[in-house]
Amino acid sequence: MSERQDDFLRRTRLVLDEAEQGVDGATRTRLAAARREALAAAGRRRPLWLLPAGGLAVAAAVAVLSVGLWRTPPLAGSLDALEDIALLSDEADPAFYADLEFYAWIAAGAPPLEDDNG
Amino acid sequence: MDRFLAGVERRAYRMAWIATSSREDALDIVQDAMLRLVKTYAGRPEAEWGPLFQRIVQSVIRDWYRRTQVRNRWRQWLGLARESADDAPGGDPLETTIASPDPGPDGRLASRHAIDALDAALQALPLRQHQAFLLRQWEGLSVAETAAAMGISAGSVKTHYSRAVQTLRDKLEDHWP
Numbered sequence: 146m147s148e149r150q151d152d153f154l155r156r157t158r159l160v161l162d163e164a165e166q167g168v169d170g171a172t173r174t175r176l177a178a179a180r181r182e183a184l185a186a187a188g189r190r191r192p193l194w195l196l197p198a199g200g201l202a203v204a205a206a207v208a209v210l211s212v213g214l215w216r217t218p219p220l221a222g223s224l225d226a227l228e229d230i231a232l233l234s235d236e237a238d239p240a241f242y243a244d245l246e247f248y249a250w251i252a253a254g255a256p257p258l259e260d261d262n263g
Numbered sequence: 264m265d266r267f268l269a270g271v272e273r274r275a276y277r278m279a280w281i282a283t284s285s286r287e288d289a290l291d292i293v294q295d296a297m298l299r300l301v302k303t304y305a306g307r308p309e310a311e312w313g314p315l316f317q318r319i320v321q322s323v324i325r326d327w328y329r330r331t332q333v334r335n336r337w338r339q340w341l342g343l344a345r346e347s348a349d350d351a352p353g354g355d356p357l358e359t360t361i362a363s364p365d366p367g368p369d370g371r372l373a374s375r376h377a378i379d380a381l382d383a384a385l386q387a388l389p390l391r392q393h394q395a396f397l398l399r400q401w402e403g404l405s406v407a408e409t410a411a412a413m414g415i416s417a418g419s420v421k422t423h424y425s426r427a428v429q430t431l432r433d434k435l436e437d438h439w440p
Contacts, residue, residue, distance in 0.1 A: 153431075154428070160377045160378055161381070164378045165277050166273075172290070175290050176290065177269070179293055179294035180268045183268070184268075
């Protein structure tokens with residue numbers, strides 16, 4: 146690494162540090178409030194009645210989207226659209242993201258599973 | 264935990280602000296990252312909080328980028344946004360910039376100040392390049408640590424970092440105020 150580049154990088158670090166120190170008072174207050182809220186929220190339990198809300202919202206979105214994709218040309222493939230829904234749904238269960246292929250399979254009209262009992 | 268977060272929140276905010284160019288979005292990103300750290304990792308040894316928080320912040324920023332790209336794409340599809348060739352999605356969204364700053368009168372004015380000049384140059388970089396640069400140079404992370412925080416390979420970190428340094432030098436070195 147050249148000395149000139151070293152000097153440049155050293156200067157960028159100083160500027161970045163200076164910018165960090167210069168964060169304005171209003172933003173600092175907001176950050177402190179965000180920190181207090183995060184610490185408080187982590188200690189709160191989510192109301193039981195809210196637990197299925199995220200999953201239901203996602204399931205409803207998937208159902209609507211499936212019908213929409215069946216009736217209209219797909220935007221960029223059903224899986225892409227499902228990923229979009231998952232990304233836009235902040236409340237989605239993380240497991241939903243791992244099961245996108247499963248939901249796409251369902252949306253594509255999965256064959257019925259065999260009955261284990263016979 | 265409160266003391267730890269108080270010590271890292273401003274830097275995290277600056278990183279998020281450079282990524283989003285939005286105070287509100289940056290504050291949301293920092294709060295989200297704090298919440299995830301506290302909820303998931305508060306029980307871990309304090310020495311691990313720094314790397315964990317950094318990884319979470321970068322992950323939340325990437326999520327913000329992807330969601331912004333998706334929203335833009337759906338708005339276009341639904342006809343809620345004007346058609347624009349510049350907005351057309353293509354390639355990996357993380358390899359592109361969300362909103363390259365307009366170098367209009369405000370931009371030219373900002374170039375008089377070192378902080379604004381560096382912010383603008385960083386914001387004009389693709390997300391992965393400026394993440395690699397900030398983590399390596401500002402946070403002082405190794406290549407391996409940066410790769411872990413960004414969720415990419417060490418080789419990719421080297422490539423993104425090298426391109427970022429070259430671009431920043433080209434833009435700033437001879438014009439640095």
